[in-house]
Amino acid sequence: MKSETATSCNETLFRRYRQTGDSAALSALYEQHCNNLYYYLLVMSDPNTAADVTQKVWLKVMESTQDYQNQGRFQAWLFTIGHRMLIDEFRQSKRWQADTDPDTLGSVTPVNDNEADFHQLLKHLPFTQREAFSLQQEGFSLQDIASICDVPVETVKTRLRYARNNLKKHWKTL
Template identity: 55%
Template sequence: MSYARAGLLISVKDWFSAPLSDESLMEQYARTGEPKVLSRLYDQHSNALYYYLLVLSNADMAADITQRTWLKVIEKKHLYRHEGKFLGWLFTLGRNALLDELRKQHQQNSHCNQVENLVSDSAVLDDIPDFHQLLKRLPFEQKEAFSLQQEGFSVHEISTICCVPHETVKTRLRYAREKLRKALESQS
């Protein structure tokens, strides 16, 4: 009977305790370095980070940068500040790693606030079979802003991640939606 009671108390205690936020988990990981805590964060956010990077690059590069980003989380855990959102910090690390890789491959000319002229080839949009391919055709800045918004980031958070003013993010989002709408209409 006492074992059943103990099991019941543990279950009730777990039921009443609120799940830890991402920020609390990262703060705990930064303090303790406990792999289980990092594993929870990884399980919750790895796919979203991969998809964001996939929209901006190819599958191999996205997988590689995702892995490098989580290694950066491990290396830079002491730099995490609990005032900010963990997901914004994670995506900023991923974005910076991607930009570094693109620079290495000579596909990128400038840094953070001057990301420009990175566009996909200029094939006719009528031949593109799906939305993901249409998204790939957008200029880098528009694709990035649109992808971050689809991941649930606010304009303010996108502005912070991309190191650009709010109005620039709004403009990029407007142009991205406009180009996607036109491309989809031309396919109909």
């Protein structure tokens, strides 16, 4: 119920911004979603790229208000824009690594702090697994993740299973 209220509030705020240009409505959306979007992009990239893409996403939201069709959660639409812009950024900077080899998890340098260890492990997951796992941790449903990543739900389930298995396997080695 709380989630439905937040979703309808987001829809109302965005509709108000789209129809009247109410900057307070956009500011409220920004305050509510900016940190989650940045964190997702940070897990998928580095701090500078995450900050740049976060800024570009909000500019895109401001420019493309008519693209939002009210056919899903505002947050899912926002993260879809972030996902696409991050991939564009990787392609432009030649850092795109669609590495699906599980052996890339091989050499993780242990650190003392468990949270830092976990984030280090996340960085070594293949991009597609890390993305699905991060979105799930942000609270997105399987359907939302599939929509954001533009893949079938079964593919999301597979990526999540591989991500969890890889994380479990390599967490034990720390």
